[in-house]
Amino acid sequence: MTEKTAQKEPGKKPVPSKKPKPQQEVVVQIPLSELHPFPDHPFQVREDAAMQETAESVKEYGVLVPALARPREDGGYELIAGHRRKHACELAGLTTMPVIVRDIDRDAATIIMVDSNLQRENILPSERAKAYKMKMEAIKRQGARTDLTSPKISAKFRSDDEVGQDAGVSGDTIRNYIALTQLVPELQQMVDEKKIALSPAYLLAALTPKEQGLLLETIDSEQTTPSLSQAQRMKKLSQSGELNEDTMLSIMMEQKKPEKNDITLSGEKLRKYFPRSYTPFQIENTIFKLLDAWQKKRQRNHELSGQAVCLSAIFMSKGGRHVYQHIQIYPQRCELPALYRVCEKAGLYRPALPVAGRAHRGRCGRLPRGSLRDISP
8 A cells, every 4th residue: 555645846845834914003094973982981071271282282283192993883983092082183173083993892992991091180080980890890791811820819810809900009999989880970979079088988889879869968958968987877877777867867967077178289270380391290399389488478477577666757746737756566567557547546647758768677678758648537
């Protein structure tokens, strides 16, 4: 039995098998009318100063960083990243926008959408909460992580812990933020507006929608918001089924302990006072330098307020006679109405004019010539 062997044709070399090349992504100009927002996009596109700056930049230089989108089944494209850039193009009067089109599924698109937007500044708590929840649900649908070699570790690694690891926070922080999505919209807005702090808000999210409605009515009637300790009691009573209108009202009517007077400065408001090139560190240093100078000025004025200075002036008495008078006054009482009251108390009608060449001592400077002439009763 003979075996047939493949014979090579003379003069021909074997052709190596070709490996498929990775698909290269191309930037294309897509009409804005064909770009649709991501479904349930959690991040708001605000008409603020930063948006106006972006629109001006786009008008002058164009869109420097292409947006990312994926094809839609109904036609057009679904924006994954670039919602603010699209709106800036609309404000700038453009009709197209550079976009990278990537054919990926909804879960992968959700994770990219969340990660690309979480790098922004001034994200509202409600936006962050919804974004974390969307990413966590997408990771759950994708299944267990493939980069964890140990099955035991992979089984214990929760999706919220993975979201926290990517965001640089703990899994507990992610779970607390996601809890905020259980708040009714009115309470979410109060958290965004810093009327309710985050710590009590996490606890209030455990209340039922009906109980949250009662809380809103109580907040409106008492004109106060719950503290952390009050929120803890409400959650405990809710879990035991004892939270009702009366118990909630009694808790909210309690006098709160004095809380820290924390002051939050909006970066958006501060930016208009500084050059665009200033970093947050430079802005902070400049603010504290100005505050130090202001404090030193106040201290200097306070020190001067305890030093009496002598003012030499000619006063006119009620009888029409000019009287040369020395009056001791204090720098912080040098306003003209105050000086007039001193004259009246001394039985003088009004100051006529300051004595030429005379100046009161101290660091208050020279009294301007004629500055007392126009004082009248």
